[in-house]
Amino acid sequence: MLQPHIYVVFGATGDLMQRKLLPALYDMYKDDEGNGPYLILGVSRSSLSDDDFRTNSIASLQKFAKLDEDTATEWANKTLFFQSIGKQQASDFEALAERLDALEAEHELPGNRVIYLSLPPSAFRDSIEHLADAGLNSSAGWTRLVIEKPFGHDLESARALNDFVHQYYSEDQIYRIDHYLGKETVQNLLVFRFANAIFEPLWNRNQIERVDIVVTEALGVGSRAGYYDKSGALRDMLQNHISQLLTLTAMEAPAKADADSIRREKVKVLHSIRELNLNDVIRGQYTAGTLDGEEVQGYLDEDGVPEGSTTETFVALRLFVDNWRWQGVPFVLQTGKRLPRRLTRIAVTFKRPPVTLFDGLGCNIVSNVLHITIQPDEGFSLGFEVKEPGSGYRVQTQRLAYKYSEDYGTLPDAYRTLLADVVRGDSTLFVHAEEVETAWKIYEPVLNTETPIHTYPAGTFGPDAVSRLTRRFPIYDES
Ligand code: BG6
Numbered sequence: 017m018l019q020p021h022i023y024v025v026f027g028a029t030g031d032l033m034q035r036k037l038l039p040a041l042y043d044m045y046k047d048d049e050g051n052g053p054y055l056i057l058g059v060s061r062s063s064l065s066d067d068d069f070r071t072n073s074i075a076s077l078q079k080f081a082k083l084d085e086d087t088a089t090e091w092a093n094k095t096l097f098f099q100s101i102g103k104q105q106a107s108d109f110e111a112l113a114e115r116l117d118a119l120e121a122e123h124e125l126p127g128n129r130v131i132y133l134s135l136p137p138s139a140f141r142d143s144i145e146h147l148a149d150a151g152l153n154s155s156a157g158w159t160r161l162v163i164e165k166p167f168g169h170d171l172e173s174a175r176a177l178n179d180f181v182h183q184y185y186s187e188d189q190i191y192r193i194d195h196y197l198g199k200e201t202v203q204n205l206l207v208f209r210f211a212n213a214i215f216e217p218l219w220n221r222n223q224i225e226r227v228d229i230v231v232t233e234a235l236g237v238g239s240r241a242g243y244y245d246k247s248g249a250l251r252d253m254l255q256n257h258i259s260q261l262l263t264l265t266a267m268e269a270p271a272k273a274d275a276d277s278i279r280r281e282k283v284k285v286l287h288s289i290r291e292l293n294l295n296d297v298i299r300g301q302y303t304a305g306t307l308d309g310e311e312v313q314g315y316l317d318e319d320g321v322p323e324g325s326t327t328e329t330f331v332a333l334r335l336f337v338d339n340w341r342w343q344g345v346p347f348v349l350q351t352g353k354r355l356p357r358r359l360t361r362i363a364v365t366f367k368r369p370p371v372t373l374f375d376g377l378g379c380n381i382v383s384n385v386l387h388i389t390i391q392p393d394e395g396f397s398l399g400f401e402v403k404e405p406g407s408g409y410r411v412q413t414q415r416l417a418y419k420y421s422e423d424y425g426t427l428p429d430a431y432r433t434l435l436a437d438v439v440r441g442d443s444t445l446f447v448h449a450e451e452v453e454t455a456w457k458i459y460e461p462v463l464n465t466e467t468p469i470h471t472y473p474a475g476t477f478g479p480d481a482v483s484r485l486t487r488r489f490p491i492y493d494e495s
Pocket of ligand 1: 233252253360
């Protein structure tokens with residue numbers, strides 16, 4: 017059961033709110049029906065009435081949450097309200113504070129507030145300062161501030177932003193979203209590793225040869241060039257989502273399953289990463305190509321991409337975690353847009369048997385590889401060697417597989433989980449200031465140096481140069 021509250025969403029007319037947050041909030045309140053009341057106050061610079069905002073949101077709920085019109089309308093009328101902050105002046109924020117007081121009085125709410133900044137980073141500082149000046153950093157109940165990524169664009173800016181926000185909100189009021197942490201399969205990494213005793217004795221440099229983490233996307237940059245071109249794959253995916261996958265894969269068992277204990281172990285992994293070798297970093301950019309039988313344009317021809325841009329749409333890098341568990345084991349991380357299909361997977365390659373009986377018999381014994389597939393077709397599969405039936409020894413790799421969908425159907429959306437955790441005050445799945453800064457620090461050498469940019473045709477698995485770091489294709493196998 018959730019405590020009664022108001023969700024105040026800045027950027028309420030934007031894409032994230034309409035496509036992701038509204039459906040997630042709808043689901044969250046529906047699961048908690050009969051409790052509440054819960055209200056959503058949409059905030060943006062547009063001048064809309066409550067009714068205008070409801071009309072737009074009803075269309076989004078029909079489209080993205082697949083609600084019928086009557087259900088969407090009934091819910092929107094009792095839940096959604098709107099407040100414009102016009103030119104974002106102090107008086108607009110004072111009016112916002114008055115509106116919140118009035119809504120809370122009218123609906124007998126205790127003053128619990130989530131303030132969700134679904135805004136471009138350039139708008140964070142002003143909004144936070146104005147919010148605090150209008151007294152919106154505390155209330156009769158609790159006030160929590162949710163900040164979407166990107167959190168800074170390098171170590172210095174992340175530090176400055178943390179220091180700035182801490183002037184107005186304490187760390188335990190701040191919830192930095194990395195939506196990967198809301199994915200069931202990402203949370204399950206802890207259960208997989210620490211609720212199954214069979215893996216722990218194997219999970220180290222003695223038994224593991226390498227770890228690959230891949231996040232491939234078929235989508236291109238779409239209409240987001242304005243943001244993406246200043247960011248690139250390293251800032252957009254590697255510093256945050258993929259680093260989270262890395263720390264959850266490599267961390268030690270936490271003392272407890274609470275936010276502080278888990279974070280402590282994650283940060284220790286980040287601190288143990290050896291300084292990156294720039295020869296182990298490959299940046300790429302897609303050119304025109306064919307995806308799913310359709311011709312697609314290259315990055316430089318996408319709307320809004322500046323001429324001659326050298327922003328990477330693909331990055332692969334190899335790093336080492338210099339601690340007792342992992343010393344010498346390469347972790348190869350890669351991500352890119354316009355690759356053949358969407359896949360997020362951690363592939364753990366175990367060491368080959370030191371000698372095999374079968375080498376002399378013409379058999380090619382390969383390493384056992386564990387695939388932890390984060391999305392889509394969520395599940396695990398372990399490759400192992402099997403004797404092909406018949407005389408003599410012929411060996412084939414088969415897979416022992418588990419798929420979530422067979423037991424659990426469709427998994428809940430990451431935002432649904434995270435939005436509810438903010439209301440519960442559980443920060444386990446959110447990113448602490450120290451984590452953000454330490455993760456930026458690792459990638460500083462790459463951000464500060466112009467490394468070459470390789471091209472790859474859309475619809476391929478990235479630049480050829482990647483083969484230097486990784487054997488690509490087994491990782492992308494179907495299971
Ligand atoms: C976002 C990035 O954080 O994550 C996008 O900004 C990317 O560029 C997206 O497409 C990927 O998320 P998911 O959940 O589809 O893997």
